[in-house]
Amino acid sequence: QVKLLQSGAELVKPGASVKLSCKTSGFTFSTSYMTWLKQVPGPSIEWIGWIYGGDGASNYNQKFKGKATLTVDRSSSTAYMDLSSLTSEDAAVYFCATGYNYFDYWGQGVMVTVSS
Amino acid sequence: NIVLTQSPATLSVTPGESVSLSCRASQSISTSIHWYQQKSNESPRLLIKYASQSISGIPSRFSGSGSGTDFTLSINRVESEDFSIYYCQQSYSSLYTFGSGTKLEIK
Numbered sequence: 001q002v003k004l005l006q007s008g009a010e011l012v013k014p015g016a017s018v019k020l021s022c023k024t025s026g027f028t029f030s031t032s033y034m035t036w037l038k039q040v041p042g043p044s045i046e047w048i049g050w051i052y053g054g055d056g057a058s059n060y061n062q063k064f065k066g067k068a069t070l071t072v073d074r075s076s077s078t079a080y081m082d083l084s085s086l087t088s089e090d091a092a093v094y095f096c097a098t099g100y101n102y103f104d105y106w107g108q109g110v111m112v113t114v115s116s
Numbered sequence: 117n118i119v120l121t122q123s124p125a126t127l128s129v130t131p132g133e134s135v136s137l138s139c140r141a142s143q144s145i146s147t148s149i150h151w152y153q154q155k156s157n158e159s160p161r162l163l164i165k166y167a168s169q170s171i172s173g174i175p176s177r178f179s180g181s182g183s184g185t186d187f188t189l190s191i192n193r194v195e196s197e198d199f200s201i202y203y204c205q206q207s208y209s210s211l212y213t214f215g216s217g218t219k220l221e222i223k
Contacts, residue, residue: 044203044214044215044216044217045160045203045205045214046214047205047211047212047213047214059210061211061212062211095159095160101148101207101212102150102162102165102166102205102207103150103152103160103162103205104162104165104171106159106160106161107159108159109159
């Protein structure tokens with residue numbers, strides 16, 4: 001069955017960067033799209049962008065350009081998201097999910113805390 | 117950006133009741149709306165795609181309808197496991213957006 005296993009919770013200092021991972025199994029990664037989303041309590045869920053497992057083509061929410069960088073490692077069927085120059089505004093739970101216009105399988109989510 | 121407005125924000129019901137949750141788009145989006153359920157401390161789960169298309173493994177009591185700007189998620193005879201938050205999401209524009217959710221709670 002489809003599984004998306006995300007890396008563990010992160011505590012990072014303001015200004016630092018963090019790389020989140022999403023290891024997948026149970027489907028053909030090289031012909032699939034992986035999406036990343038951000039959830040902060042109250043304001044709901046934001047779409048960050050998607051990346052295609054085949055050739056690494058990507059599409060970002062303009063709001064997250066320069067903040068998030070999506071990559072894939074096809075050899076391990078893993079998707080990654082780098083978040084740079086973190087501030088308190090970046091504290092959230094981040095999800096990876098399959099699909100590019102609707103999201104049918106989700107990772108368990110990873111909480112990112114930004115604090116000195 | 118396409119804004120999705122969900123109503124009501126909170127809906128209190130008794131198990132066994134049937135309910136309708138609303139999602140209104142700020143402009144016409146055809147049927148490019150998808151519905152998710154999120155239980156406390158869990159990841160969202162896809163319930164309905166493209167307004168009314170069912171998803172494998174989702175109970176038949178969940179159904180969706182609508183087109184243009186007005187969409188509805190219906191739950192026929194709510195069960196205890198259905199008390200959670202429901203989100204709609206649009207994929208009509210290249211900037212995908214979510215509604216702010218409707219919390220379904222036990223009355």
